[in-house]
Amino acid sequence: MKNQIALPANQAKQSRISLWLNRENVLFSSIMEEKVSNRQAVLISQALASFSILTGSVFTHWLAAIACLCWFACSILLCKKGGLR
Structure with a gap:
């Protein structure tokens, strides 16, 4: 009988998701003309x-615009940190 190791469900899902995140995204790769992973997409x-x-919230309320501006700034920082230049 073979020795088999069963992974817990959490580890199996994480490895599956991380494998998907590291794969190349065809749509963004064709648009940007360089390899783009699913994580970057x-x-x-x-x-x-x-x-x-953010552009829509500018016309509604100033507080919503500030919250969306913070979200946009965080998104840009995550893109920079995620390997996008």
Whole structure:
């Protein structure tokens, strides 16, 4: 009989997610003409979403605009930290 090691469910899910995050994203890679991982694509999408909501919130309330500006700034910092230049 073979010796098999069973991983806990948490570790199995994390490794699956991390494998997916490290794969190349075809759409963003074709747009940017360089290799972009899924992790970087998620960070870019978050920055785009936060910028879109920021532009809409400018017309509603100043407090919402400041909160969205903070979210956008954090998104840009995460993109920078995530390996995007």
